[in-house]
Amino acid sequence: MIRHDFSGLWVYLSASPLLGLTLTLIAYLGAWQLHRRTGGHPLVNPVLIAVLVLVGVLWATDTPYETYFDGAQFVHFLLGPATVALAIPLYGQIQRLRAMAIPLGITLLCGAATAIVVAWGAGAVLGASEASLISLAPKSVTTPIAMAVAEALGGLPSLTAALVIMTGIFGAMVAQGLFRLLGTRDPAVQGFAMGLAAHGIGTARAFQISAETGAFAALAMATNGLLTALLTPWLLPWLSRWFA
Amino acid sequence: MLNAITLLLVFQLAGEVIARGLGIPLPGPVLGMALLFVALILRGGPGKNLQATANGLLGHLSLLFVPAGAGIMLHADRLASEWQALLAALVISTLAALAVSALVLTVILRRRGSGS
Numbered sequence: 266m267i268r269h270d271f272s273g274l275w276v277y278l279s280a281s282p283l284l285g286l287t288l289t290l291i292a293y294l295g296a297w298q299l300h301r302r303t304g305g306h307p308l309v310n311p312v313l314i315a316v317l318v319l320v321g322v323l324w325a326t327d328t329p330y331e332t333y334f335d336g337a338q339f340v341h342f343l344l345g346p347a348t349v350a351l352a353i354p355l356y357g358q359i360q361r362l363r364a365m366a367i368p369l370g371i372t373l374l375c376g377a378a379t380a381i382v383v384a385w386g387a388g389a390v391l392g393a394s395e396a397s398l399i400s401l402a403p404k405s406v407t408t409p410i411a412m413a414v415a416e417a418l419g420g421l422p423s424l425t426a427a428l429v430i431m432t433g434i435f436g437a438m439v440a441q442g443l444f445r446l447l448g449t450r451d452p453a454v455q456g457f458a459m460g461l462a463a464h465g466i467g468t469a470r471a472f473q474i475s476a477e478t479g480a481f482a483a484l485a486m487a488t489n490g491l492l493t494a495l496l497t498p499w500l501l502p503w504l505s506r507w508f509a
Numbered sequence: 510m511l512n513a514i515t516l517l518l519v520f521q522l523a524g525e526v527i528a529r530g531l532g533i534p535l536p537g538p539v540l541g542m543a544l545l546f547v548a549l550i551l552r553g554g555p556g557k558n559l560q561a562t563a564n565g566l567l568g569h570l571s572l573l574f575v576p577a578g579a580g581i582m583l584h585a586d587r588l589a590s591e592w593q594a595l596l597a598a599l600v601i602s603t604l605a606a607l608a609v610s611a612l613v614l615t616v617i618l619r620r621r622g623s624g625s
Contacts, residue, residue, distance in 0.1 A: 316578035337576035348538035352545035376610030388598035409536035462606035469570035
């Protein structure tokens, strides 16, 4: 009888958006606590931990991703307004942006091209399929742009979304270690590199370092989004010829 | 706060409409951010409300990537057969992009600093 009630409750809850939404917040808050308790260590990335926990729970309970997303979409939706809101910290750095426009533009071009060409080249040499390579090429930019680019060029948009998130997590985890190695101390340079290579997750990480780092990351993320959308279709024929 | 959220959504919607209407290959929110940035320049900065709401939204920006991140489970098959190539390409290219942009920007800023 109790067993029957429980399964009835499970059937009810698993069909309602409440469960997916609550689970997302609990997984994230738990991951965030862990992140704080380790003193904000970059390797204890809250997105990575929350995703691993969620995938584990969904797999264990045999819940399809679509059912989960019915609830989680409310969180996902906020990405739109949050992206728009990035204009505000960006505006906070307007004096420095004006002064640094040309250096930032040159850096952007070099960094964006590096991200696309190296991703494609390394993937091709290691034997990834063409559809995977197209899905991989725009992985340094924010999810909606990367997915649109991949779809337009014949890649797999949802694979791109997964690769974009993995890139962001990886970039956020290793950036500070790499900067220490290279002797990069300027917060503007650190932020710009993080936003360029690791989009929103790199930007979220940059905001944890300082508001200035975050603002430059937001700028790099936005401008690299525009540039990669323009650059990838143009580079693609060259890439498939070079690495055929 | 309600004003600020509405404003953000209005700019997102405007970005969406312009992108679709003119066939610009950019997501609406990114265009919306550009429009809001221009509006802030014209108006001379955000009000207190907008500033506070933006801080709230951006304070936990990482949370917003979690639902899309869990979508990786949809690609278990492809990842199982190609994961070494994809992971290696991802790691190498992300490190390369970080290093190239940090070094290029540092070198240009240093030259400029010593030149002026």
